[in-house]
Amino acid sequence: MRKVLEIISAYGHENIKATHKTTFEITKEKDLTPRGDCIIGVRADKSIRDINDDLKRILRREERVEVVLNLPDYGLEERLFGFGSKRMSFEDESDVVVRKSDFVCGRTLLIKSNKAARDLNREFVELLRDRKTLIEMLVVVEK
Template structure:
């Protein structure tokens, strides 16, 4: 089961954060947003199918996030958690930690923004169109 989000990069994408990565529906990005990979997401977690959300709430679920832009691609894998609500109307956050809030779409991620290939980051910083795909397997 998967959910696909379309967004775009921005000149302030730096992807330096060590524990999170984020795709936001906001239409702006400041240099302080060092975890944000893309802006203007066409969908937010609150838009996701309830079946997808339920699958992600299984602590045994494997959740994979794939970010594609400018011909580059990165995959981050984490897990589900019973506390994931997918209620955010603003952004999707993948976390290496176990912290959960309404924006969290994955915990225990094996990578964060700072771990991503710099060619992908450069494409996003050039404003490339981006696809953020979340897939869940139980």
């Protein structure tokens, strides 16, 4: 049985490129410069610090977690998985980062992910270049 533990909502931006080879990020920041090649959503309603305590406990147990990136207005989604780490601190107040590597900092949600920004479907990314596009990040665990 699957259980959605967290939903983080954000919006697109005309400068979204999603070309980073090892990470992707959703941020509470309202603007994005062209240099932010890992960012896939701005104006997020939550940062890593805001995620619920149940999810933090699961991630600190280093369990596999699935993420569904959903564009509800278009019926498109991307699925990926990664892992937590006992080293996670969940302290950043503006960002949520998913990484292919095992690097952990205060912004990290998942490590050892099977996808980064450049691995996302290009049709999906093109839709994220519109400020009105809503993106939802659903964090799912198997129970």
